[in-house]
Amino acid sequence: MIENHSPKLTSSEIASIWGTYIENTMSLNIYTYMINCVQDREICELLNEDKQKLINNIEELTKIFLQENLPVPVGFNENDLHEQAKPLLSDSFFLLFVKMMAKAGMTRYATTLSMNAREDLRNFFSHCQKQSTESFNKACDISLQKGVFVRAPFIATPKENKFVADTDYLDGFKVIGNIRPLNVVEISHLYLNNEFNLIGLLLCTAFSQVCKEKEIAEHMIKGKELSKKITKNLTEFLIKSEVQAPNTWDAMVTDSKEAPFSDKLMLYLMNMLTAFGIGDYAISSAASLRSDLQGEYANILSDVTTFAKQGMKLMIKYGWLEEPPSAPDRNNLSQH
Numbered sequence: 001m002i003e004n005h006s007p008k009l010t011s012s013e014i015a016s017i018w019g020t021y022i023e024n025t026m027s028l029n030i031y032t033y034m035i036n037c038v039q040d041r042e043i044c045e046l047l048n049e050d051k052q053k054l055i056n057n058i059e060e061l062t063k064i065f066l067q068e069n070l071p072v073p074v075g076f077n078e079n080d081l082h083e084q085a086k087p088l089l090s091d092s093f094f095l096l097f098v099k100m101m102a103k104a105g106m107t108r109y110a111t112t113l114s115m116n117a118r119e120d121l122r123n124f125f126s127h128c129q130k131q132s133t134e135s136f137n138k139a140c141d142i143s144l145q146k147g148v149f150v151r152a153p154f155i156a157t158p159k160e161n162k163f164v165a166d167t168d169y170l171d172g173f174k175v176i177g178n179i180r181p182l183n184v185v186e187i188s189h190l191y192l193n194n195e196f197n198l199i200g201l202l203l204c205t206a207f208s209q210v211c212k213e214k215e216i217a218e219h220m221i222k223g224k225e226l227s228k229k230i231t232k233n234l235t236e237f238l239i240k241s242e243v244q245a246p247n248t249w250d251a252m253v254t255d256s257k258e259a260p261f262s263d264k265l266m267l268y269l270m271n272m273l274t275a276f277g278i279g280d281y282a283i284s285s286a287a288s289l290r291s292d293l294q295g296e297y298a299n300i301l302s303d304v305t306t307f308a309k310q311g312m313k314l315m316i317k318y319g320w321l322e323e324p325p326s327a328p329d330r331n332n333l334s335q336h
Contacts, residue, residue, distance in 0.1 A: 009068055012115040014325050018073055021061045025075035026265055028054045033260045034094045037087040042142050043095050053131050074322055076265055085260040088206045090252045092148050099139035100199050104276055105132030150246045152191040172292025182241040186293055189284035190234050200273055201227035202253055207266045210259035216267055226307055230300055264320040271311040277304055
């Protein structure tokens with residue numbers, strides 16, 4: 001008979017709780033700040049709900065670390081938050097940010113769930129995924145109600161099913177003849193990547209105004225210019241296929257010069273979003289069949305990977321990059 005027990009945590013389970021703790025402590029500071037700045041009552045209620053979920057999750061993760069005799073990560077705390085700083089971004093951005101973080105959470109927690117064997121951890125991450133789904137749906141509902149939800153482009157309704165008849169379907173470059181129009185899968189990825197880039201553009205713009213360290217501010221400016229370049233190039237694919245590009249999102253950066261967060265938190269957030277972007281561009285490349293789109297995503301991945309590496313080097317330079325738990329260095333241990 002097999003007895004119920006909670007075995008020692010595996011490496012993937014330690015990675016799961018470690019990464020989730022750091023990201024949740026960062027998000028708690030961000031949501032606390034947004035609650036202090038937001039004017040809209042419904043957005044404020046959503047932010048408060050999500051903040052309480054973060055508090056509960058952090059408490060639960062802390063218990064697991066202590067039960068397993070693992071050091072609790074440093075993560076982020078009240079020293080990384082300047083609670084009374086003036087609004088740096090608009091209410092519409094807060095709503096867009098919540099939607100983006102919830103969407104990322106749904107993907108992240110699904111992956112994390114699959115990395116865990118222990119029942120208590122699977123239950124925890126299943127609950128986290130459910131929370132992200134609820135938050136995403138509420139953010140969408142509020143956006144639709146307020147008329148600020150930017151939908152993906154519409155196309156003419158297909159009248160019949162079709163099968164690809166020729167390998168020309170894969171061509172994105174032709175000297176003679178026309179390139180086929182974008183299909184709905186390719187359009188959807190262009191739309192989602194543009195939405196994600198807008199968030200990066202606004203955050204880089206905002207953070208470049210308030211970073212204390214010149215190097216960090218310059219890094220944010222590079223991120224802003226990269227986001228502009230990516231958005232321009234991806235939008236051109238829609239225009240060339242005569243697909244209506246989405247309207248501008250109703251989000252803005254204020255003229256505040258007061259930093260709401262530490263440089264450490266702002267740089268970590270940008271690195272995290274960049275990592276999300278790398279994953280999204282790789283998926284978009286795999287899902288897009290036209291060779292010119294695949295080539296564009298390859299160029300974007302190269303640029304974004306370089307930007308991500310620069311961000312990591314800055315984290316290390318300033319002593320902000322917390323090292324994940326590692327396997328023992330056997331070579332070092334064997335030295336006498």
